[in-house]
Amino acid sequence: MIEKFRQFAKVPPKGWNSWDGYGASVREDEVKRNADYMSQHLKQFGWQYITVDIQWYEPSADSSKYHDFAPLVMDDYSRLLPDPKRFPSATNGSGFKPLADYVHHLGLKFGIHIMRGIPRQAVHKASPIKGTDKTARDIALNNICPWNSDMYGVNVDMPEGQGYYDSLMALYASWGVDFIKCDDIANSVIYNGTHKKEVEALRKAIDKTGRDMVLSLSPGPAPVENGAFFQHTANMWRITDDFWDEWSLLLNMFDRAEKWSSMSRPGNWPDCDMLPLGHIGIRSVDGPGGNRQTRFTKAEQKTMMTLWSLMQSPLIMGGELPDLDDWTSRLLTNRELLKMDDRITEKYQIYRDKKMIIWYAASSDSEYHAIFNVSDDELTLTGSQISSFDLPLKGYNVWLDQDVTLSTKQTIQIGSHDVYLIKTSIN
Amino acid sequence: MIEKFRQFAKVPPKGWNSWDGYGASVREDEVKRNADYMSQHLKQFGWQYITVDIQWYEPSADSSKYHDFAPLVMDDYSRLLPDPKRFPSATNGSGFKPLADYVHHLGLKFGIHIMRGIPRQAVHKASPIKGTDKTARDIALNNICPWNSDMYGVNVDMPEGQGYYDSLMALYASWGVDFIKCDDIANSVIYNGTHKKEVEALRKAIDKTGRDMVLSLSPGPAPVENGAFFQHTANMWRITDDFWDEWSLLLNMFDRAEKWSSMSRPGNWPDCDMLPLGHIGIRSVDGPGGNRQTRFTKAEQKTMMTLWSLMQSPLIMGGELPDLDDWTSRLLTNRELLKMDDRITEKYQIYRDKKMIIWYAASSDSEYHAIFNVSDDELTLTGSQISSFDLPLKGYNVWLDQDVTLSTKQTIQIGSHDVYLIKTSIN
Amino acid sequence: MIEKFRQFAKVPPKGWNSWDGYGASVREDEVKRNADYMSQHLKQFGWQYITVDIQWYEPSADSSKYHDFAPLVMDDYSRLLPDPKRFPSATNGSGFKPLADYVHHLGLKFGIHIMRGIPRQAVHKASPIKGTDKTARDIALNNICPWNSDMYGVNVDMPEGQGYYDSLMALYASWGVDFIKCDDIANSVIYNGTHKKEVEALRKAIDKTGRDMVLSLSPGPAPVENGAFFQHTANMWRITDDFWDEWSLLLNMFDRAEKWSSMSRPGNWPDCDMLPLGHIGIRSVDGPGGNRQTRFTKAEQKTMMTLWSLMQSPLIMGGELPDLDDWTSRLLTNRELLKMDDRITEKYQIYRDKKMIIWYAASSDSEYHAIFNVSDDELTLTGSQISSFDLPLKGYNVWLDQDVTLSTKQTIQIGSHDVYLIKTSIN
Amino acid sequence: MIEKFRQFAKVPPKGWNSWDGYGASVREDEVKRNADYMSQHLKQFGWQYITVDIQWYEPSADSSKYHDFAPLVMDDYSRLLPDPKRFPSATNGSGFKPLADYVHHLGLKFGIHIMRGIPRQAVHKASPIKGTDKTARDIALNNICPWNSDMYGVNVDMPEGQGYYDSLMALYASWGVDFIKCDDIANSVIYNGTHKKEVEALRKAIDKTGRDMVLSLSPGPAPVENGAFFQHTANMWRITDDFWDEWSLLLNMFDRAEKWSSMSRPGNWPDCDMLPLGHIGIRSVDGPGGNRQTRFTKAEQKTMMTLWSLMQSPLIMGGELPDLDDWTSRLLTNRELLKMDDRITEKYQIYRDKKMIIWYAASSDSEYHAIFNVSDDELTLTGSQISSFDLPLKGYNVWLDQDVTLSTKQTIQIGSHDVYLIKTSIN
Known part of the structure; x- marks a missing residue:
C-alpha cells in the first residue's frame, strides 16, 4: 500500500526558489514577480512551486551571508514569522497567508524553507510551546547547525518536542503552505549524517495536518545508506552539497546520480538541487561569481538538463524568471525533457x-x-x-x-x- | 526493458551450500547426499540450488582454515579444476560436469564458488591464457584477497584479461553450472570497496556463454552506495560479513536489512547470507563453536526466518540436510514464509x-x-x-x-x- | 631557550580536583576541607593544587549532569563569576579571591576550570567586552561544546576576541588563580580535533598577565599529531577521554601512554587524568557506580600509580581527601613513586x-x-x-x-x- | 641509558641515493661515479652515505616502473642478490661486498634498499630458510606491498621468521653494508599503518650482527602516533610520501615538519625525503617531468634546504653528483646550514x-x-x-x-x- 504522502509528489516537483538569486534576503515583491512570470509562461509546462528560501524571519538579512545571532521575528509560541518589513502582507501576525493566497490565485503552489529545530532566542528566553506547559528551554537539545546560528535541535522523544513540530506544521498548513524545504536535517557535517528523529517528527507533524505539503530535505549530500529511510519519510532529498554554475560540480553530480538512480520512484525523488540558469546572484553571494548570467556554457546547460531529467530530479529554477532569455526559456519548456522527468521508470x-x-x-x-x-x-x-x-x-x-x-x-x-x-x- | 540476467532469479534463490558444514573441504559424496535429500524433501517447496563452496581445487583442504600458498589443481590455461581425490568424478579433466549432471538428474541446479582473479601459481609460472598469446603473468594485477592466498586480481582493461574471465565462464557453462558465487569481489577490506571492473567483466563473460547462470557476489558487507551498480550486474550480493549462529550477528542484520530494503526486486536480491541451522560445523572451524547443532534458540530461528523472508533474502541452508530434525524441517518448509520470500513487493x-x-x-x-x-x-x-x-x-x-x-x-x-x-x- | 611558561610546571603538577567527587556541584566548604587535609597530610610530599572544576557559576548545579541552558552568574563584561550561594565568600563581586587567599594561606595553590569560549547568554544579550567597543555577539562564533551548553567559541582573529581572553585571564590573575584547566579545547568530537586558535589566544592572554598560571587542556584524547603544538602552548593536556575506576579504561591507558611517552618533558606533561581513588561519586553521577569507594582492586591501583608515575603524568587526586584510608594514603605518599614522577627523563x-x-x-x-x-x-x-x-x-x-x-x-x-x-x- | 643503535646516527645522515636519477635501474658504474664525486667534493662537508635504491636484484629493471612478477636473482636461502649484469662485481655470489669495499676505500659508507618481507618466488617454490628446517612457504604471510610485487610479509612470531631476517642482516653485514633503507614498512596504505612487528624483527636482527648499520624506514607518511615506537626501533623514518620537485609537495612538508618537530633527537631523525636537486629523472619516470634539471626555483631550493636543516632531516641528495652546477654545489656545502642540521636541539x-x-x-x-x-x-x-x-x-x-x-x-x-x-x- 503506497504511503499517502508519496501521492503529494507523483512526479518530480518543478518550481522556482529564491536562493540562487537572493540568498537569505528575498522580498515579497520579488517573490510575486517571479510567481507572475511562472503563471503566465511556465505553468502550462508543469511548473508550479514558488518557494521562499531561508531566513524570511530575519529583518537584517541582505545577502546569502548570515548575521550570526541576529534577533528574529517570532510569535508567542517560539515559532518564527515573516519579517513584515520584507513581507508587508505579513503584518498583524498574518504570516505567509496573504502571500500564499496570492500564489494560489495564480494557479500555483507556495513553499517555504525552514531550519531544523527551535529558535535559540526562544530557548534562552524560555518562551512557551503551544499546547504544552513546557518552554523552549525544556525541549531544546544542545546541538546546532554548523553554518547558521538561528536554531537548536529539538528533543522529539518528549511529547512536547513532537508537539512543537506539530504546532509549526499546523501554523504553516493554516497559511496554505504546499511545500516545506527543511534544512540542516538531511546531512550534518558535524553530527555525521541525517537527523533521523527530527525527520520522523516532521513526517508525523505534516501527516497530522491533513494538508498535502511536499517535504523536501536539505542539505546534501544525503547519505546513500539512508535511502530507504528517506523513501518512507520524505518526498525529495538533496544528493549533493549546494550546486552552482561550475563544471566540477556538474561533473561530480554524475557520481551521485549513479549511486541514487535506483532509489527514486513516484513520491520519492533524490534531488540534484536547483538549476543555476539565467540571471542569478542578484543578492546571493554564495557560489562563484556575483550578479551574473549563469557561467555554464550552452553545452553544459544541455548536459545538466539531460542528467536532471534522466534522473527524474525535481526541477527547481534558481534564476530570476522575469529576466529569462529565449535560450533559457526553451531549456525550461522542452516538452521531451519534461516528459522524461515525469515518466521515466528505470534509469542507470x-x-x-x-x-x-x-x-x-x-x-x-x-x-x-x-x-x-x-x-x-x-x-x-x-x-x-x-x-x-x-x-x-x-x-x-x-x-x-x-x-x-x-x-x-x-x-x-x-x-x-x-x-x-x-x-x-x-x- | 528488464535486463536479461535478472530473469535468471525471478525469486530469491533457495538452496544448500557446503561452507557452514565443511568449510573448504567438502567431498563429492557429501555433496551428493545433501542433493539427494533436497530432491526428496525440499524440492517441492522451491529449494533447488546445490553449491560447492570454496577451494574444491585444493587437495589438502581439510577444514575452513586455508593452507596458504598450497599448490592447486589447474588446467593448461590457468583455470582451476576440482581435485579428483575429493571429487572422484572429476578425473580425466571432466571437471564438475559429472557432478552437475548428477544434480540435474535430481531435478536440481548446480552451483560453484570461485575466487576473483587468476591463480598466483599460474602467474609465477607464466601459464597460458586460452585463446590469447598472453600469459597469466601478463594479465595479473598486484592485488590480492586479504584472507586467502590463491589468486591475484586480473587486469580486465586488457582484452586478454576479459578473455580469461570469458574462458572461465565458458568452461563452467560447459560443465553445466547454474550458479556462480564469486568471492573477494563485493567488498574488500584492504581495497575499500567493490572490485567493480571485475564484476563487470564477470557479467559480460556470463552473458557471452548464453547459459542462465545466477551470479552471487561475496563477501559482505557490500557497500550500500554501490546498490545501483549491483542491480545492473548481479543477481544477489552479500550485505554482511559472514553470518553465524550468534545473536549479535542476527541483531546486526536488522541494520543492514533496513538500509538495503528498497534495493531488492526481481532478479536483484540483497543477500543476508546462509542459514546456520541444524547440524553445522562438521569440519568448518569458522564461526563460533565446533561440530554442533545451531546455537540459535528457537525464538532466534523464527526471528531469522522472518527477517530473511521479509527482506526476500536468498535462502541458502548451511546445515547438513540429511541430519535435519523435525523443527528445522518445518522452518524450511513453512509455506507462508516461502511465499513471503517470493511474493513480497515492498518492505521496510x-x-x-x-x-x-x-x-x-x-x-x-x-x-x-x-x-x-x-x-x-x-x-x-x-x-x-x-x-x-x-x-x-x-x-x-x-x-x-x-x-x-x-x-x-x-x-x-x-x-x-x-x-x-x-x-x-x-x- | 626554554619557553617561560614551561617553568610554571617543572615537575608534573600534583593536586586535588572536585570533579570525581562532586561533578559540577562542589561548594566552598567542601573545597576548603579538602584543602585543609592536603595542607596537613600531603603538602610535604609535593601535593599542592586545589582545583574547583566545572560550572562554579551555575546556581542550580547539583551533580555531574548539566542543566542545559540554565542562567549563569556573570559580571558586566561577559565573564562568569562564582555563584555566591555555593561560594559565600564570592559575594559582592569578589570572585574567587577570598577562596584563593584561603588556599594560599595553607601553603597551597588554587586552580579553576573554565570552558572554552564566551557565555551564550552574553551573546544573545549582546553584553559588553571589557576594554573594547564590541559586544559578545560581535566576537562569538557559531560553534559549541557538544556536551555542555554554556558557551560559544570566540573569534580570536579579531583583536576584541583576543581582548576577551585577555580580560578573563587578567580577572583570574587578580583573584590569585595558579592553575587554569580549560575544557572543550584539547579535542572536540564534532570539530575533529584541537581548537588551536583559542589555545594560542589563551597562551598569549596568560603570558600577558605576568602571573605563573599553569595551563591544563581538556578533554582528551588530545590528538597525538598536535603534540608539538601542545608543547609550545600548554603545561599539560589530557591524553584520554574521562578516566574512571574501570579496568578497560586503565588497560586502554597503556596504548595512549605508549604513543605519548616521548612527548613529555619539564613544563610539558601529557596527562593521564585524575586518580579515581578512595571515596568518589559523592554527587558526581558521571562514570560507573554511585557514591562509592573506588572500584579498582588494590592490584589495579598499584598498576595505575605505577603507570602514571612512569609516564610522569600529573597526579590529580579525585577522591575526597578527608575520607582517605590508610592504604590510599600510602599510595599517594609513596616517596619512590613520587620521585619517579618528578625525576624520570626517559620512558617507553x-x-x-x-x-x-x-x-x-x-x-x-x-x-x-x-x-x-x-x-x-x-x-x-x-x-x-x-x-x-x-x-x-x-x-x-x-x-x-x-x-x-x-x-x-x-x-x-x-x-x-x-x-x-x-x-x-x-x- | 641511550639505546646503542641511536649512536649509529648521532647527526642526521647525509648522502646520495640512486632513486631520483635512476629509479629501479641503477648500475654499478653509475654508483661508483657518484661515490667518486662525493669522496672528492662533498666528503669534507659531512656527506658520506652512498645508497643503491630498490630492485638491484631485478635483471630487467630499466626505470622506476616495476615489471610485476619478474624473476629475481636469489641465493639458495631465499635471499635476494644483486644482478651480476647490472653489478658486474657481484658475480660468483660475492653480493655487494666488492662494491661496498670500493665505497669504503673512498672513505664513504655504503647503503642498500630492501623491501619488507620474503620473495614471492621463494614462497611459491618453497625455498629453504638458512639455519632452519622451514621453507619460505612456511614463514610467509599473505600480505603484500601495494605498489611492488616482489615480496610477501614474514611471520616473525615464528622463530624461523625472525631467523629469516637474522640471516638477511647477517649477509648484509658480511658485505659491509652501513645503511639499510627498508621500504613498505613505515606506512602501508592498504594495511593502515606501520608493520610494527617486522620493524621490531629488523631491529633485533641488526642488533645481533654487531655491525653499525643505520636503519631507515620508508615509505611515508609514517603515522605520527607511532613516533615513540620509531624512536626505539629506527634511526630515521619518512614523514611524507615520495617527495619531488613540485611546490605543492614542499608546501605540504611544513605541515608534516610541524607535527614531527618535537620527535627528533640524536639517533632518531624524522626524514623529509631526498633532495630532488640538480640533474634528476635520468631514468626515473616517477615524479613530474622526465630527464631534467630540478624544476624548483632557486627560492624554493633555499626554502627546502632551510626547512630540512631546521628540521634536522637527513640530507640525501637525489641528483646526479658529477653533473652538479655551482649553485647546487654551494647549496649542498653551505656550512651554516649543515651546522644547523647537525647541532640544533630544539625547533618549532x-x-x-x-x-x-x-x-x-x-x-x-x-x-x-x-x-x-x-x-x-x-x-x-x-x-x-x-x-x-x-x-x-x-x-x-x-x-x-x-x-x-x-x-x-x-x-x-x-x-x-x-x-x-x-x-x-x-x-
Whole structure:
C-alpha cells in the first residue's frame, strides 16, 4: 500500500526558489514577480512551486551571508514569522497567508524553507510551546547547525518536542503552505549524517495536518545508506552539497546520480538541487561569481538538463524568471525533457571512462540513451563504436529535435561537456 | 526493458551450500547426499540450488582454515579444476560436469564458488591464457584477497584479461553450472570497496556463454552506495560479513536489512547470507563453536526466518540436510514464509527502539507486520499499544498458524529474541 | 631557550580536583576541607593544587549532569563569576579571591576550570567586552561544546576576541588563580580535533598577565599529531577521554601512554587524568557506580600509580581527601613513586603481548623496569624469562619495599592486573 | 641509558641515493661515479652515505616502473642478490661486498634498499630458510606491498621468521653494508599503518650482527602516533610520501615538519625525503617531468634546504653528483646550514597564516628564525612587524651571508616561495 504522502509528489516537483538569486534576503515583491512570470509562461509546462528560501524571519538579512545571532521575528509560541518589513502582507501576525493566497490565485503552489529545530532566542528566553506547559528551554537539545546560528535541535522523544513540530506544521498548513524545504536535517557535517528523529517528527507533524505539503530535505549530500529511510519519510532529498554554475560540480553530480538512480520512484525523488540558469546572484553571494548570467556554457546547460531529467530530479529554477532569455526559456519548456522527468521508470549509468559517460533510461513506451562528453575536447564516435555500447543507430535526437539514422561507418561529434541524447520507441 | 540476467532469479534463490558444514573441504559424496535429500524433501517447496563452496581445487583442504600458498589443481590455461581425490568424478579433466549432471538428474541446479582473479601459481609460472598469446603473468594485477592466498586480481582493461574471465565462464557453462558465487569481489577490506571492473567483466563473460547462470557476489558487507551498480550486474550480493549462529550477528542484520530494503526486486536480491541451522560445523572451524547443532534458540530461528523472508533474502541452508530434525524441517518448509520470500513487493522498517523493531511488508494481496523483541526480556504489549504503531488487531498469526483478534486492552507476550508476525489481506 | 611558561610546571603538577567527587556541584566548604587535609597530610610530599572544576557559576548545579541552558552568574563584561550561594565568600563581586587567599594561606595553590569560549547568554544579550567597543555577539562564533551548553567559541582573529581572553585571564590573575584547566579545547568530537586558535589566544592572554598560571587542556584524547603544538602552548593536556575506576579504561591507558611517552618533558606533561581513588561519586553521577569507594582492586591501583608515575603524568587526586584510608594514603605518599614522577627523563614500552606489558624508564641515577600483568590470570615468570627481556634479576622491588635477587630458575608471580616494579642504580 | 643503535646516527645522515636519477635501474658504474664525486667534493662537508635504491636484484629493471612478477636473482636461502649484469662485481655470489669495499676505500659508507618481507618466488617454490628446517612457504604471510610485487610479509612470531631476517642482516653485514633503507614498512596504505612487528624483527636482527648499520624506514607518511615506537626501533623514518620537485609537495612538508618537530633527537631523525636537486629523472619516470634539471626555483631550493636543516632531516641528495652546477654545489656545502642540521636541539613553528610561516630553532650557542613566504607574491615586512613576532632585528642573514640590522621602520622583501633566515648568538 503506497504511503499517502508519496501521492503529494507523483512526479518530480518543478518550481522556482529564491536562493540562487537572493540568498537569505528575498522580498515579497520579488517573490510575486517571479510567481507572475511562472503563471503566465511556465505553468502550462508543469511548473508550479514558488518557494521562499531561508531566513524570511530575519529583518537584517541582505545577502546569502548570515548575521550570526541576529534577533528574529517570532510569535508567542517560539515559532518564527515573516519579517513584515520584507513581507508587508505579513503584518498583524498574518504570516505567509496573504502571500500564499496570492500564489494560489495564480494557479500555483507556495513553499517555504525552514531550519531544523527551535529558535535559540526562544530557548534562552524560555518562551512557551503551544499546547504544552513546557518552554523552549525544556525541549531544546544542545546541538546546532554548523553554518547558521538561528536554531537548536529539538528533543522529539518528549511529547512536547513532537508537539512543537506539530504546532509549526499546523501554523504553516493554516497559511496554505504546499511545500516545506527543511534544512540542516538531511546531512550534518558535524553530527555525521541525517537527523533521523527530527525527520520522523516532521513526517508525523505534516501527516497530522491533513494538508498535502511536499517535504523536501536539505542539505546534501544525503547519505546513500539512508535511502530507504528517506523513501518512507520524505518526498525529495538533496544528493549533493549546494550546486552552482561550475563544471566540477556538474561533473561530480554524475557520481551521485549513479549511486541514487535506483532509489527514486513516484513520491520519492533524490534531488540534484536547483538549476543555476539565467540571471542569478542578484543578492546571493554564495557560489562563484556575483550578479551574473549563469557561467555554464550552452553545452553544459544541455548536459545538466539531460542528467536532471534522466534522473527524474525535481526541477527547481534558481534564476530570476522575469529576466529569462529565449535560450533559457526553451531549456525550461522542452516538452521531451519534461516528459522524461515525469515518466521515466528505470534509469542507470551503463558506461563510464575518463572521456565519456553513458546513461540508459526507459519509460513505458520509450527508451533513452545519452552519451555525455565529460572531456575538455570534442569527442568523435563512429556508428560502430556507438553500437558496441548497445546504443541504437536510429532514433529521435532530442536536442536536434529530429530523427536520425547512422551507419556503422558514419561518425558523430559531441562537443566538450555536451551530450548526445537519442530516444527510441518500445513497441 | 528488464535486463536479461535478472530473469535468471525471478525469486530469491533457495538452496544448500557446503561452507557452514565443511568449510573448504567438502567431498563429492557429501555433496551428493545433501542433493539427494533436497530432491526428496525440499524440492517441492522451491529449494533447488546445490553449491560447492570454496577451494574444491585444493587437495589438502581439510577444514575452513586455508593452507596458504598450497599448490592447486589447474588446467593448461590457468583455470582451476576440482581435485579428483575429493571429487572422484572429476578425473580425466571432466571437471564438475559429472557432478552437475548428477544434480540435474535430481531435478536440481548446480552451483560453484570461485575466487576473483587468476591463480598466483599460474602467474609465477607464466601459464597460458586460452585463446590469447598472453600469459597469466601478463594479465595479473598486484592485488590480492586479504584472507586467502590463491589468486591475484586480473587486469580486465586488457582484452586478454576479459578473455580469461570469458574462458572461465565458458568452461563452467560447459560443465553445466547454474550458479556462480564469486568471492573477494563485493567488498574488500584492504581495497575499500567493490572490485567493480571485475564484476563487470564477470557479467559480460556470463552473458557471452548464453547459459542462465545466477551470479552471487561475496563477501559482505557490500557497500550500500554501490546498490545501483549491483542491480545492473548481479543477481544477489552479500550485505554482511559472514553470518553465524550468534545473536549479535542476527541483531546486526536488522541494520543492514533496513538500509538495503528498497534495493531488492526481481532478479536483484540483497543477500543476508546462509542459514546456520541444524547440524553445522562438521569440519568448518569458522564461526563460533565446533561440530554442533545451531546455537540459535528457537525464538532466534523464527526471528531469522522472518527477517530473511521479509527482506526476500536468498535462502541458502548451511546445515547438513540429511541430519535435519523435525523443527528445522518445518522452518524450511513453512509455506507462508516461502511465499513471503517470493511474493513480497515492498518492505521496510517502521519503528525501532532499544527493545523492539517493527517491519512492514506487502505483496499484491497481503500485508505483513512483524514485531521483533530484540531485548533480553519478555515484551508485553497491549492491543492499544499495537494499534498506536498502525498495526492490525485482527489477522493471521503466521507462527501460531491461526487467526487472531485482539481487543485494545488485551495483551500479547513476545519472548526474548522472538517475533510476532501478523498477515492481513488487502481487499 | 626554554619557553617561560614551561617553568610554571617543572615537575608534573600534583593536586586535588572536585570533579570525581562532586561533578559540577562542589561548594566552598567542601573545597576548603579538602584543602585543609592536603595542607596537613600531603603538602610535604609535593601535593599542592586545589582545583574547583566545572560550572562554579551555575546556581542550580547539583551533580555531574548539566542543566542545559540554565542562567549563569556573570559580571558586566561577559565573564562568569562564582555563584555566591555555593561560594559565600564570592559575594559582592569578589570572585574567587577570598577562596584563593584561603588556599594560599595553607601553603597551597588554587586552580579553576573554565570552558572554552564566551557565555551564550552574553551573546544573545549582546553584553559588553571589557576594554573594547564590541559586544559578545560581535566576537562569538557559531560553534559549541557538544556536551555542555554554556558557551560559544570566540573569534580570536579579531583583536576584541583576543581582548576577551585577555580580560578573563587578567580577572583570574587578580583573584590569585595558579592553575587554569580549560575544557572543550584539547579535542572536540564534532570539530575533529584541537581548537588551536583559542589555545594560542589563551597562551598569549596568560603570558600577558605576568602571573605563573599553569595551563591544563581538556578533554582528551588530545590528538597525538598536535603534540608539538601542545608543547609550545600548554603545561599539560589530557591524553584520554574521562578516566574512571574501570579496568578497560586503565588497560586502554597503556596504548595512549605508549604513543605519548616521548612527548613529555619539564613544563610539558601529557596527562593521564585524575586518580579515581578512595571515596568518589559523592554527587558526581558521571562514570560507573554511585557514591562509592573506588572500584579498582588494590592490584589495579598499584598498576595505575605505577603507570602514571612512569609516564610522569600529573597526579590529580579525585577522591575526597578527608575520607582517605590508610592504604590510599600510602599510595599517594609513596616517596619512590613520587620521585619517579618528578625525576624520570626517559620512558617507553619495551614489550607487549596479550598477557603482559613491559615498560622501561630512567632518571639521572636510576633505571626502572615494570612488568604489568594485564591478563585475568596470575602470571608466573622465571628469572630466565625475565632476563630474556633485558630486565635485571637484582634490584629494589618498589612495591615490596625491599631488595630482591632472583636466580634464573626462580619464579615470580604477578597477580591479575598487578605490577612488578624493579629499580636499579645507574653507576 | 641511550639505546646503542641511536649512536649509529648521532647527526642526521647525509648522502646520495640512486632513486631520483635512476629509479629501479641503477648500475654499478653509475654508483661508483657518484661515490667518486662525493669522496672528492662533498666528503669534507659531512656527506658520506652512498645508497643503491630498490630492485638491484631485478635483471630487467630499466626505470622506476616495476615489471610485476619478474624473476629475481636469489641465493639458495631465499635471499635476494644483486644482478651480476647490472653489478658486474657481484658475480660468483660475492653480493655487494666488492662494491661496498670500493665505497669504503673512498672513505664513504655504503647503503642498500630492501623491501619488507620474503620473495614471492621463494614462497611459491618453497625455498629453504638458512639455519632452519622451514621453507619460505612456511614463514610467509599473505600480505603484500601495494605498489611492488616482489615480496610477501614474514611471520616473525615464528622463530624461523625472525631467523629469516637474522640471516638477511647477517649477509648484509658480511658485505659491509652501513645503511639499510627498508621500504613498505613505515606506512602501508592498504594495511593502515606501520608493520610494527617486522620493524621490531629488523631491529633485533641488526642488533645481533654487531655491525653499525643505520636503519631507515620508508615509505611515508609514517603515522605520527607511532613516533615513540620509531624512536626505539629506527634511526630515521619518512614523514611524507615520495617527495619531488613540485611546490605543492614542499608546501605540504611544513605541515608534516610541524607535527614531527618535537620527535627528533640524536639517533632518531624524522626524514623529509631526498633532495630532488640538480640533474634528476635520468631514468626515473616517477615524479613530474622526465630527464631534467630540478624544476624548483632557486627560492624554493633555499626554502627546502632551510626547512630540512631546521628540521634536522637527513640530507640525501637525489641528483646526479658529477653533473652538479655551482649553485647546487654551494647549496649542498653551505656550512651554516649543515651546522644547523647537525647541532640544533630544539625547533618549532611559531606562526602560520596563508602567506607566511615562521620557525624558530636553537642550538647550544645560536638561535635561528626563519620567515618563509609561502604566497605567490613578494612579501614586504617592516622591522616593527618582524619584532611583533619576537624576531630579532639584528643578526646574521644566513642566505645573504652578512650581518644585518633593521630599524623598526625599515622593510625587507621576501620573494615568492623564498625564505629570510636570521641567526643570533646566545650569550
